[in-house]
Amino acid sequence: MAQTISVNGAPHSVPDDPRVTLLDFLRQDVGLTGTKKGCDHGQCGACTVIVNGVRINSCLTLAAMHDGDEVTTIEGLGTPDEPSALQKAFVEHDGYQCGYCTPGQICSATAMLTEIANGWPSDASETLEGAVEISGEEIRERMSGNLCRCGAYANIVAAIRDVAEQSA
Amino acid sequence: MRPFSYTRARTLTDASQTVSDDRAMAIAGGTNLLDLMKLQVETPSQLADINRVGFAEIEDTDDGGLSIGALATNTETAVHPRVRADYPVLSRAILAGATQQLRNKATNGGNLCQRTRCYYFTNIDQPCNKREPGSGCGAIDGIAKLHAILGTSDQCIATYPGDMAVALSALDAQVQIATSDGGSRTVPVRDFHCLPGDTPWRENVLEPGEIITAITLPAPVGGTQLYRKVRERSSYAFALVSVAAIVELEDGRFSRADLAFGGVAHKPWHDPRVADALIGKAPSPELFDRAADILLEDAQGFGENDFKIPLARRTLHAVLEQAVEEAS
Numbered sequence: 001m002a003q004t005i006s007v008n009g010a011p012h013s014v015p016d017d018p019r020v021t022l023l024d025f026l027r028q029d030v031g032l033t034g035t036k037k038g039c040d041h042g043q044c045g046a047c048t049v050i051v052n053g054v055r056i057n058s059c060l061t062l063a064a065m066h067d068g069d070e071v072t073t074i075e076g077l078g079t080p081d082e083p084s085a086l087q088k089a090f091v092e093h094d095g096y097q098c099g100y101c102t103p104g105q106i107c108s109a110t111a112m113l114t115e116i117a118n119g120w121p122s123d124a125s126e127t128l129e130g131a132v133e134i135s136g137e138e139i140r141e142r143m144s145g146n147l148c149r150c151g152a153y154a155n156i157v158a159a160i161r162d163v164a165e166q167s168a
Numbered sequence: 169m170r171p172f173s174y175t176r177a178r179t180l181t182d183a184s185q186t187v188s189d190d191r192a193m194a195i196a197g198g199t200n201l202l203d204l205m206k207l208q209v210e211t212p213s214q215l216a217d218i219n220r221v222g223f224a225e226i227e228d229t230d231d232g233g234l235s236i237g238a239l240a241t242n243t244e245t246a247v248h249p250r251v252r253a254d255y256p257v258l259s260r261a262i263l264a265g266a267t268q269q270l271r272n273k274a275t276n277g278g279n280l281c282q283r284t285r286c287y288y289f290t291n292i293d294q295p296c297n298k299r300e301p302g303s304g305c306g307a308i309d310g311i312a313k314l315h316a317i318l319g320t321s322d323q324c325i326a327t328y329p330g331d332m333a334v335a336l337s338a339l340d341a342q343v344q345i346a347t348s349d350g351g352s353r354t355v356p357v358r359d360f361h362c363l364p365g366d367t368p369w370r371e372n373v374l375e376p377g378e379i380i381t382a383i384t385l386p387a388p389v390g391g392t393q394l395y396r397k398v399r400e401r402s403s404y405a406f407a408l409v410s411v412a413a414i415v416e417l418e419d420g421r422f423s424r425a426d427l428a429f430g431g432v433a434h435k436p437w438h439d440p441r442v443a444d445a446l447i448g449k450a451p452s453p454e455l456f457d458r459a460a461d462i463l464l465e466d467a468q469g470f471g472e473n474d475f476k477i478p479l480a481r482r483t484l485h486a487v488l489e490q491a492v493e494e495a496s
Contacts, residue, residue: 018174018215021202041203048269054243056273060199064174065217108269115268120247123263123403128252144403145267 003067007032008076018064023047025063026073034074034103038147045146048104049073055111057145074103077110085163086110093159097150108146109160113167115142134164169205176217180379184348186216188377194218196239197274199266200282208292209283209299223277223381226251232387235344238277238380242332243268245276255385257393257412261335264397267404277380280333280343280360281372284326284434285406287311297323298368305368312470314406317477318433324368325470328361328435329406335395337428337436338412342384348377357383361435371434391416391424392495396487398431398479407431409476409483415491422446427487429463432480439463451492456485 003014005025012030020028026035026049035058038046042060049058050072058071078084086106089095096102116132124141125132132138139157148156177183177194187194192214195201204210224239226248234255236245245251246262262271288294288306295304307315307325315325336357343355361372374380391414399405410430416423425446429437445459460481467477 018172019169040206042199042270045267045269054272055269057199057269060202060270061273062174062195062198062202064176065195065198065219067176112268118247120243121252121259121263122268123260125263128256128259141403142268145269 003064005063005066005068006070008072009070014067015063018062020063021059022049022051022061022063022066022071023058026058026071029063032073032075035107036100036103038101038104043147044101044104045108046101046104048108048146050107050111053111053114055108072107074107077106084110085166086113086159089159089163090156093155093162094152095156095159096148096152101146101148101150105143105146105148105156108143109163112139112142112160113164116164117167134161134168136161139164169202170208170211172205172212173214174217175214176219177221180218180221180223180346180381181350183216183218183221184346184350184377184379186214187379188348189214190376192216194379196278197241198278199270199274200278204283204290207290209290218379229384234385235382236276236385237382238344239275242266242271242274242276242279245332246271254388255335255339255393257338257395257414258332258335258385260393260395261331261397261410261412264395264407264410265331276332276383279330280336280357280380280383281374282330283371285314285329286326287314289326298326298364298371301369308470311472313472314408314431315470315473316433317464317467317469317473317480318429318437319363319435320433320468320470321364321366321368323366324364324434326364326368326434327431328371328433329431330436331395331397331407331410331430333357333361334407334410334428334430334436335412336383336385337438338414338426339385339389340426341386343380344382344384345374346379346381348375352381354384357436358438364434368434389414389424389426391426392491394487394491394494396483396490398483409480411483411487412436413487413491415488415495417451417492417495421448421450423448425488427484429480432467432476446488451488453485456488457481459488460484 004011036046038044193212397410
């Protein structure tokens with residue numbers, strides 16, 4: 001039985017070598033290089049993708065473990081002609097300098113908006129119950145798995161906050 | 169990564185048979201294991217993927233407690249309505265650890281089995297009795313800022329790095345284990361992790377072929393539940409010292425003081441003498457000092473981590489003060 005992983009809606013065969021991470025599969029087998037390899041150890045978040053609706057580090061999981069899963073990468077969120085709300089906000093707020101962390105930041109923030117809509121608390125939340133109050137502190141805590149070596153954090157938070165407040 | 173063969177286990181029995189071979193390992197979330205395989209700290213010849221064998225449910229137990237599946241993710245556990253309502257110390261501890269991306273993938277069973285973050289353990293060019301028995305301990309006279317102050321040995325001073333298990337220790341949770349002969353056994357979280365002693369490579373009581381299936385929590389214990397974690401930055405850092413506390417007062421005196429400490433030992437540290445010192449007494453700074461004296465009676469620093477001894481004392485004070493304020 002052929003094993004496939006759905007990437008942005010299109011099926012792709014699971015690689016033969018079990019050592020291939022989901023990150024290397026996306027970049028080398030599927031040819032989608034928007035997802036970036038930063039540290040390759042789950043520390044920087046540049047490789048963040050959304051699997052079955054949930055954000056994960058694609059460098060710390062094997063492609064072979066994702067047979068039948070649905071993966072969304074930055075290429076699946078929007079296009080230059082039709083950017084997603086977050087992609088637009090990152091441009092408007094100048095939420096990057098070199099841009100290397102940006103796909104991971106945007107995939108991460110996209111899933112984060114769903115987590116907030118679901119009422120999931122964070123370490124920065126005053127209480128574990130009720131609606132999440134959108135604040136700089138909440139966004140910074142929830143985005144702590146995405147590093148930006150250029151230090152564009154202030155504008156990244158502003159971009160995310162803009163979209164979070166619109167969708168709240 | 170060194171080459172390995174990969175199989176997806178269909179059932180727990182499949183997986184158990186595979187991992188009975190000491191060169192084989194089970195993989196669940198993989199966030200710690202794959203990291204260590206890339207560093208060649210772990211070099212299994214075979215991985216049994218246990219993600220699709222079940223055991224991911226979070227469900228009520230007959231005695232009013234909660235069973236959290238070994239393969240439920242840390243996120244699913246932290247946001248579960250009953251965990252948030254009845255075991256807030258557990259939600260708080262999980263949310264204080266790692267990042268959202270890692271918590272979304274990491275499982276509860278894997279979290280209990282995660283390895284130390286000692287720099288000597290994770291660097292194969294350094295001596296480490298845990299990774300390579302008999303090679304020595306680089307940390308004892310080396311870089312030891314993250315290291316243990318309680319329960320150390322002359323072989324190893326590494327810490328258990330997790331947060332979740334510290335809360336589970338305060339809650340006196342039980343680890344449910346499937347044994348290799350198809351049976352099962354239960355081990356209290358407080359007894360699940362080992363002290364290093366002369367066998368620092370042995371981090372927990374799992375025998376070859378055994379797999380964690382669930383963690384069971386007792387019926388809700390109430391009280392004021394807090395998790396206080398002191399670290400070098402406010403997010404995504406391991407604990408220097410952490411305290412999980414479940415505290416209750418009656419008529420101005422402690423009637424419950426279940427405390428467990430993270431970042432100080434090779435296991436979540438629970439010393440029943442601390443509760444004994446507090447229960448029946450009215451809160452005061454002097455009382456908190458006495459509790460800290462007992463906790464830290466045998467504490468030993470290794471230079472760089474000497475600060476943890478006063479830090480543990482202050483963190484104990486701070487968490488008790490906050491608990492008393494919230495409970496009153």
